[in-house]
Amino acid sequence: MPLTRRHLLQTAAAAGLAPLLPRKLIAEATLGTGLLTTVSDGNLVLPGDFIFAGMPEAELAAILAARHIDRQRLTPECNVTLWQHGDQTVLFDVGAGPDFMDSAGALQGNLEAVGVTPDQVTAVVFTHAHPDHIWGLLDDFDEPVFPEARYLMGRAEWDYWWDPATADSIGAERQLFALGARRRMEAIEDRIERFEDGTEILPGLTAMLLPGHTPGHMGFELRQGGEQVLIVGDAIGNDHVAFARPAWEANSDQDPELGAKTRVALMDRLAREQVPVIGYHLSQGGMGHVERAGDGYRYVPL
Structure with a gap:
């Protein structure tokens, strides 16, 4: 996956607001004859315990200190993947939209800054239905932002969030996640295409179940x-x-034990096969690869 360029995109330059808004890092690479771009939706602002609660504090502190990570406050990037090949313009997730966090919801402006308008998106593929991945689906009138797109989601993920019982079983701190997901899914109920693990859902694109989160x-x-x-x-x-x-x-995984099992197997494959990776919350645009480092691993941005 050769890197073609990495640049800083000023989302409001065209509006004359460049000095007022932060720049957003965009990573871009070719894959065959297609182009992959990560488009910023902004970032989240999270308490450290959203991820770190229950981890061994002494060892955790050393890991975070080495990487200059604040134990109490995290600001992870939100990187929406854009795939352009031939007549296909595919988005993986749609960001948070305007209703989740003030620091997120920048996808539409950043898409337009890289030359893509919402009506040019031919397919939206969801990894999962958490707010920062699906709440950007609707505009202020509760209409789909990407009117010409096909919508695709794994069957197990769709069924979980579609089930009314999920809002009662997911826990109070995530109940709003379930209600928000259901509202947005209702808007595309008659257009959704559900698929199974291992399905080639678009040419060259195969689904891979990674459960736990x-x-x-x-x-x-x-x-x-x-x-x-x-x-x-x-x-x-x-x-x-x-x-x-x-x-x-x-703690950020809904099933922490299964999430860890999935992560261990995924890290092993990425490091062993040296397959490039794109992660929604990885830094510097989210594109990179995985290297072994002692008894763990290291992320190497492109």
Whole structure:
């Protein structure tokens, strides 16, 4: 997956607001004859315990200090993957939209800054239905932002969030996640295409079940011209503790034990096969590869 360029995109330059808004890092690479771009939706602002609660504090502190990570406050990037090949313009997830966090919801403006308008998107593929991945589906009038797109989600993930019982069983801190997901899914109920693990859902794009973060969380293996990349969503949720200690259970996963098992197997494959990876919350645009580092791993941005 050769890197073609990495540049800083000023989202409001055209509006004359460049000095007022932060720049967003965009990573871009070719894959075969297609183009992969990560487009920023902004970032989240999270308490450290959202991920770190229950981890061994002394060892955790050393890992975070080495990477200059604040134990109390995290600001992970949100990197939406854009795949352009021939007449296909595919988005993997749609960001948070305007209703989740003030620091996120920048996808539409950043898409337009890289030359893509919402009506040009031919397919939206969801990794999972957490707010920062699906709440950007609707506009202010509750209409789909991407009117010409096909919508695709793994069957297990769709069924989980569609079930009315999920809002009662998911826990109070995530109940709003379930209600928000259901509202957006209702808007595309008659257009959704559901698929199973291992299905080639688009040419060269194969679904890969990576459960734990959510019950039906999907990753995707994209192959073109003898090259491949794994789009892993939140199966690897950060580039610090998830790499250093992938077997540690993360509080951000809905099933922490299963999430850790999935992460360990995924890290092993990425390092062993040297397959490039794109992660939704990985830093510097989210594109890179995985190297072994002692008894853990290291993320190496492209």
